[in-house]
Amino acid sequence: MERFKNDIERLTTVRFSDVDALSERLRTRLGEPTRQGLRNERTGERGMLGHLEVRNITLRSDADNPALARLTFDVAPPGAALEEIIWEDSTIDPPHPDAPGSRAYWSAQVNGAKVVLELAPDQKTLTHVLISQR
Structure with a gap:
C-alpha cells in the first residue's frame, strides 16, 4: 500500500x-477527448499505479478551463486492503444509510487535490479512486 500511496502523491502533482x-504516471494511454456537454472526457482501459492494476480510467475536465479536472479509476480485483489512515489528515466516511449502494470512503487533501478512496462493502478493500484538481 505504501507504493500505491506514493504513486497517488506523485499523481496529484x-x-x-x-x-x-x-x-x-498511470502507465496507460488516455484517448482523444470527446465533448460531454460542458466537459471534455478522455478514457483509458488499463494502467498501473503502485503494484495495483487500475481499470476504467476516466479524465473529465472543464472545456473552458482544463485545470478543473477529475480523474477516476477502479482498482482491479482483488483490490487492496485499506484498514488504516494513509495520510495524516485522512477521514473516513461510513456508508450513508439512506442511500442504497452507498459505500464507505476515505478522503484527504493531497498536494492541493482532493483524493477519495472508495471501499468495497467489506469497508476494508479499496475499489475506486477519485482525484479532483481545482
Missing part, C-alpha cells in the same frame, strides 16, 4: 491538463 504526463 501532475497537472491533469498535461495528458501525456498523466498517461505516463
Whole structure:
C-alpha cells in the first residue's frame, strides 16, 4: 500500500491538463477527448499505479478551463486492503444509510487535490479512486 500511496502523491502533482504526463504516471494511454456537454472526457482501459492494476480510467475536465479536472479509476480485483489512515489528515466516511449502494470512503487533501478512496462493502478493500484538481 505504501507504493500505491506514493504513486497517488506523485499523481496529484501532475497537472491533469498535461495528458501525456498523466498517461505516463498511470502507465496507460488516455484517448482523444470527446465533448460531454460542458466537459471534455478522455478514457483509458488499463494502467498501473503502485503494484495495483487500475481499470476504467476516466479524465473529465472543464472545456473552458482544463485545470478543473477529475480523474477516476477502479482498482482491479482483488483490490487492496485499506484498514488504516494513509495520510495524516485522512477521514473516513461510513456508508450513508439512506442511500442504497452507498459505500464507505476515505478522503484527504493531497498536494492541493482532493483524493477519495472508495471501499468495497467489506469497508476494508479499496475499489475506486477519485482525484479532483481545482
